[in-house]
Amino acid sequence: MNMKRSILLFPVAAILLALSVSSCRDAGVRDALQRAEALMESDPHAVRSVLDSLQIVNRTPSFARLNTSKNKQGVKKSSNRKSLALYALLRTQADYKSGEKLTSDSLIRIAVDYYGTRRKAQHAALAQYYLGCAYSDMGRDLDAIDALLRATTLFPDTTSKYFANSLFELGLLYSNHHMYGDAISVLNRYRPLPVCESDSSNIGYADYYLGRVNLFLGNYSLADSLFQRVISNTFSSEVNRRDTYFQLAKLHFYNTKDVTKASEYINTYLGFFNEEKGRGAALLLKAEILSEVHDPALASTFYRKTLKNSTDIYARCTAYKGLADASSYLGEPDTARHYLNKYFFLLDSIYSQSKQKEIAEIKDMHIVELHDQQLQARHSRFLLWGGIFFVVAFSVFAITLLLNDRKHKTEKLKFEEELRDIKQRHINQNVKEEEPEMEEENASASEPEKDVRDYQANTSLPPRFSIQQERIALYRKQHHESEWARFFREHQLEIRSRDYVSPKDSDRFIAYLHELFADVFLDMVNDNQELTRQDLEYCAMVILGFNTVQMTYCARVTSHSLHNRRYRMKEKLTPEWYILIFGTPK
DSSP states (O other), rough: OOHHHOOOOOOOHHHHHHHHHHHHHHHHHHHHHHHHHTEEEETTHHHHHHHHHHHHHHTTHHHHHHHHHHHHTBBBBBBHHHHHHHHHHHHHHHHHHHHHHOSSSSSHHHHHHOOSSSSSOHHHHHHHHHHHHHHHHOOOOHHHHHHHHHHHHHSSSSTTTHHHHHHHHHHHHHHHTTOHHHHHHHHHTTSHHHHHHHHOOOHHHHHHHHHHHHHHHTTTHHHHHHHHHHHHHHTSSSHHHHHHHHHHHHIIIIISSOOHHHHHHHHHHHTSSSSSSOOHHHHHHHHHHHTTTOHHHHHHHHHHHHHHOOOHHHHHHHHHHHHHHHHHTTOHHHHHHHHHHHHHHHHHHHHHHHHHHHHHHHHHHHHHHHHHHHHHHHHHHHHHHHHHHHHHHHHHHHHHHHHHHHHHHHHHHHHHHHHHHHHHHHHHHHHHHHHHHHHHHTTTSSSOOOOOOOOOOOOOOHHHHHHHHHHHHHHHHHHHHHHHHHHHHHHHHHHHHHHOOOHHHHHHHHHHHHTHHHHHHHHHHHOOTOOHHHHHHHHHOOOOOOOOHHHHHTTTTTHHHHHHHHHHHHHHSSHHHHHHHSOOOO
16 A cells, blocks of 8 residues: 555656756746846847857747647746747847847747737837837838837837837838938937937937938928038047038038039048948039039049949939030040930839839838728727717717706896896886975975984985895895806915905906996996995995905905095995995994
8 A cells, every 4th residue: 555655656746846847947047038138238249148048049939839828727827928028029139239130020029929019018118119120120111110109109218218219210211211201200309318318429310310301301401500510529420420421512512502512521521431432422423513513524534433333223324424424525426425325225224113113112002001901990990989989978068068058047037037126126116206206396385394304324224225135135146156256266275365366357357246236336326426436346345245355356456455445435325325235334
């Protein structure tokens, strides 16, 4: 029995040993990847050595299978997927930083698929960035632009140098495809970034490419200014400064027609070379300048140098045309005819190539169109659901707005009806008061004259002021439900701190008072001739229950002037009106 148990323990021990070895290896791979990631910025060549030591390259297919395989419990082996994704990213990054041209997207695609595009994360952004670099090296510019644009949306930190690199690469791709507006937009975003501003060499590159784009767009003054900044930048690379002289020569010869400056710049550019190889475009420009200044013999020399050092069909065609013109000017008709035949032969080839290029562009546009159709289908679904949501939200908003408007209109109609009733009672009251006065006048001829009794000020008011009390109560109610009541509640802190409301709001509020109390103001002025406009506004605020601090805030006056105005009201108002407004006798 014991023998059987010991036999059964051997497989279990073997399994446990295999698991421990596997976990140790996985831990070792993770540690090595972390070391490689830490070394990336300082020594990408060392990173390649570390990654080679893991021997993952030969086992990548098996790792790829692990990427999608499941264990017996159905759980994905996320640790293996994570390690493989990080390896794929670091390997691509190290190769690119080491100057190796990327010829495939299969490896970096593993990282892209793992990190995804749903949330901002450094690894996800880097995977998209290096996918764009791979496509750029492979000549797939449209896919490169798509990947780089996606990378710019995934970087959690826009001060990262890789975010800046994404913008710079996008600017170059846009420029190469004559999308100069987009190129300027992206390069202008790159130029002020800390990564660029802190490195004079980066500034030189940014100014150079911005100058080139502005040159193509016809902004010659700005292009010249940017090129001059590159030349004056002592940290600009020699290649960058050299190419800037060539761009300046083109600018001044073809655009500003300044042959002298163009000649100086092209001579400076040619001075960077010890041999004439690889300078066909510059030699052609030099020949064109010499032809412009009427030196056909020397121009012919440089046209021939162009043919010797350039394989570009456009440059060679222009050189033959220039040689034909120079030979004709030098009195060599046979030579001129020979060069002219060469020129026409190349011109026919250019027309043929142009047609092929047009066909290639049509194919490219077809690819772009298919890509756009896919995006459009996705956008259409998004717009459909967005439209449904918008319609529902707008309907709810419109119904709410209509209900509120109906409520306000109902309240307004009710207020106007109450106000008409009060006005009618006021008219009836005035008629009743006038009838006894007329009877008293008719009887005064027969009756003896009576002594005039002085009015004793008290809180009881004549009947006609009860109408005014009703009207004032209605105005108070309307103000309590108005936007101004809400406005003052929202600005309590400003009122308590004894600030002033803005002049614009103060004028609006004063206009509101005159509109609200129009009928009351008319009656007040009829009975109290000495009242001014400011007195009426002060009385209206008293009626509405404003204290001194609130009046100071609304009317933008001092509390001292308000106290003086209260004192003057005793002299200007009749006893009845004083009681009605202030609630106390004089």
